Amino acid sequence: MSALRTAVVVGNPKPASRTLEAASYVARRLTGDVDALVVDLATLGAGLLDWSDPEVGRVVEEVAAADLVVVASPTYKGSITGLLKLFLDRFAPGDLTGVVVPLMLGGGPGHALAPELALRPVLAELRALVPVRGLYVLDRQHDDPAAYDAWLDEAVPVVRTLLDHLPRPTGVPA
Template sequence: MSAAQVAVVVGNPKPQSRTLAAARYLATELAGHEPDLVVDLADLGERLLDWQDPVVADLVDEVGSADLVVFASPTYKGAYTGLLKLFLDRFATDGLTGVAVPLMLGGAPAHALAPEHTLRPVLTEIGGIVPTRGLYVIDSAHDDPAAYAAWLERARPVIAAFLDRTGAPA
């Protein structure tokens, strides 16, 4: 069997952000290999506003069919970014077929529930399987493996079990 198809979607308005680095790290740790598809929404710019844009439509299809997708955003006003919202709005209610992982970075622990309260409901609404709670990482620790370790210890076996069940080994 081939390895799970893994995608990362990042809604930080700054290209090549710390959020992107965090999402790539998390996806690699969960899947055991680099993501097959990385969508840095900052690179798409105004294409996200054009509902007929074929590039965005193709990315929605690719992300929607991935076995595992890490959706990442910085925390703005206790929620994910409008940039990520523009992308997620493209999905039908059954548009996401794999395991989805909500990841948010923020400046302080005050918004630690943001992935659960804001991002997770949308991912389930568009069909994603979200078998673990979302992950919130303090921005200043985005590159510290210790910031992910406890979450990964709990989430990795659960996510692997879901991927095995769908025939997409981690």
């Protein structure tokens, strides 16, 4: 799977967050790819508000070209961050052509459905391929591999099968 293009998009307003650690871990476990494109939206700053910003435009193109995109956000008021929403607004329906995995971190089990109720609908509006249920991880367990195991047991076979069968542009090895 090393020829895959993997992207990790993190909408935490704090750079180098636990959300970033969690999303990077999920991407590695799903693909074995340690060279994923990491988009820590907190580092893009005000450029997210400027639709002509060349750096944000480049990042949007790279994410759109990815075979796998892990989209992650902390849970804010039961939903995704405005930062992530600003970024996702850059994509037209159909722009995300790879497999997309929603991930959210939160402070308690009361928001466990947030990935399904807050993030998946935005991804569905973009017509993204979201073949597995969203993953919710408690903040305090973000660095505990056991917090991911049951979800990964279900998700890895599905995601890898789809990634193995994604159409690739001419000249891109499978």
